[in-house]
Amino acid sequence: MSKAHWAILIDNNSQKQFLIDSLLQGNVPTTFESLKPQKGALFSKLALEAFIDEEERHGRKIINSKTAQLLKTMSSGEQKKALLAHILKQHPDFIILDNPFDNLDSDAQKALRKKLQAIADTTSLIQIASRKNDLLPFIHTIAQLEGKLLVPVNEKEVGSNRVMPKTFQGTIPTPLQPIEFEGEALIELKNVSVSYSGKPILNNINWTINKGSFWELRGKNGSGKTTILSMITGENPKGYGQELYIFGRKKGSGESVWDIKKRIGYFTPSMTDKFTGYHTVEHMVISGLHDSIGLYVTPTEAQIRLAKEWLQLIEMWHLKDTLYHDLSMGQKRLVMCIRAMIKHPVLLILDEPTAGLDDTSAHLFVQLVNKFAKESASAIIFVSHRKERGLLPDRVYRLEKTNMGSVGKMV
Numbered sequence: 444m445s446k447a448h449w450a451i452l453i454d455n456n457s458q459k460q461f462l463i464d465s466l467l468q469g470n471v472p473t474t475f476e477s478l479k480p481q482k483g484a485l486f487s488k489l490a491l492e493a494f495i496d497e498e499e500r501h502g503r504k505i506i507n508s509k510t511a512q513l514l515k516t517m518s519s520g521e522q523k524k525a526l527l528a529h530i531l532k533q534h535p536d537f538i539i540l541d542n543p544f545d546n547l548d549s550d551a552q553k554a555l556r557k558k559l560q561a562i563a564d565t566t567s568l569i570q571i572a573s574r575k576n577d578l579l580p581f582i583h584t585i586a587q588l589e590g591k592l593l594v595p596v597n598e599k600e601v602g603s604n605r606v607m608p609k610t611f612q613g614t615i616p617t618p619l620q621p622i623e624f625e626g627e628a629l630i631e632l633k634n635v636s637v638s639y640s641g642k643p644i645l646n647n648i649n650w651t652i653n654k655g656s657f658w659e660l661r662g663k664n665g666s667g668k669t670t671i672l673s674m675i676t677g678e679n680p681k682g683y684g685q686e687l688y689i690f691g692r693k694k695g696s697g698e699s700v701w702d703i704k705k706r707i708g709y710f711t712p713s714m715t716d717k718f719t720g721y722h723t724v725e726h727m728v729i730s731g732l733h734d735s736i737g738l739y740v741t742p743t744e745a746q747i748r749l750a751k752e753w754l755q756l757i758e759m760w761h762l763k764d765t766l767y768h769d770l771s772m773g774q775k776r777l778v779m780c781i782r783a784m785i786k787h788p789v790l791l792i793l794d795e796p797t798a799g800l801d802d803t804s805a806h807l808f809v810q811l812v813n814k815f816a817k818e819s820a821s822a823i824i825f826v827s828h829r830k831e832r833g834l835l836p837d838r839v840y841r842l843e844k845t846n847m848g849s850v851g852k853m854v
């Protein structure tokens with residue numbers, strides 16, 4: 444007989460971690476009574492991060508023991524594949540799939556759907572989903588997680604991704620001290636190629652990012668998006684000896700990493716998924732002016748005023764004294780976004796910023812990015828796998844995989 448499966452829809456108010464912990468500890472809500480004495484496994488970004496941590500701290504390779512490559516350096520698709528293979532080897536009775544399709548391109552999503560369909564005969568699946576379009580078609584028992592409470596949902600009532608249109612009132616606050624940059628081209632890659640251990644990843648990439656331009660960077664898993672970003676932020680040594688110009692200076696010509704960092708605003712969800720500090724919302728926003736996550740110095744009056752304007756813009760001023768830690772996921776993302784924007788960086792990089800957000804929160808996030816693009820002089824690179832509805836980039840730079848490494852196409 445086939446196994447029982449469940450889908451749990453979550454939004455900003457869902458206490459997802461509470462549900463996951465309860466299920467794994469055998470403290471299951473009545474809906475899941477049949478799972479009680481059984482062995483569960485977790486397929487999630489956090490589970491992956493725990494393995495990456497283990498590797499970094501103790502040098503223990505667990506899910507990637509068969510390859511020489513560090514888990515941290517694998518693409519999202521490669522990491523998820525390794526995690527699923529590891530889980531299946533343990534033969535769990537049930538698997539909790541926490542937003543399993545996040546960070547995966549359409550082919551990888553298709554392959555994962557097929558795989559999950561195949562294991563559904565022998566293993567119970569509990570899919571936690573922020574986006575309704577992600578629901579697995581063979582799961583018919585659906586509930587909404589409201590706080591800690593599971594509320595059954597009729598399958599027919601699960602609508603498509605309809606979201607309330609929302610626009611932000613007011614204007615983007617101006618910076619305290621604009622960061623100057625003379626010249627038009629912020630970043631130039633001329634015939635840049637990268638390979639790892641002889642495997643070509645990027646093949647003759649030509650891409651110029653000019654002042655004030657708004658780019659979406661697209662490409663399948665493993666196409667080299669992170670590799671390009673890490674060269675732009677100065678963290679990847681592969682840029683040395685190549686025609687790579689960062690804020691007008693050739694890579695390796697004595698540029699300081701600090702000079703690069705101060706001109707860049709950066710946000711990717713993993714920056715804060717593991718952040719455990721106790722800082723207020725107001726201090727988190729101000730910390731963007733110091734390039735730290737969390738504030739470790741006393742803010743000035745002007746900084747406090749500026750943070751107020753930003754928090755008013757996103758309608759979160761009333762939460763200024765709330766601990767960042769206690770915000771919902773959607774609220775956290777908006778706060779981290781304005782933290783990256785507050786200094787009006789010359790270049791703002793948002794790396795898959797909407798992963799894990801429900802439809803409404805993702806929509807709000809996109810509106811804020813569009814608004815900033817329109818009202819500021821900053822250039823933006825927005826990386827996403829999903830065609831993010833409503834995003835209005837000027838141009839798209841797409842990496843297309845070939846056997847000789849990815850080539851770039853401007854769309």
Ligand SMILES: Nc1ncnc2c1ncn2[C@@H]1O[C@H](COP(=O)(O)OP(=O)(O)OP(=O)(O)O)[C@@H](O)[C@H]1O
Binds near residue numbers: 516
């Ligand atoms: N330090 C490294 N050593 C070996 N291989 C690496 C290293 N860093 C990246 N790679 C490989 O380079 C390829 C491109 O990885 P990258 O992370 O840039 O892709 P991506 O487009 O960002 O993928 P994703 O969307 O899945 O995050 C992958 O196959 C990855 O395994």
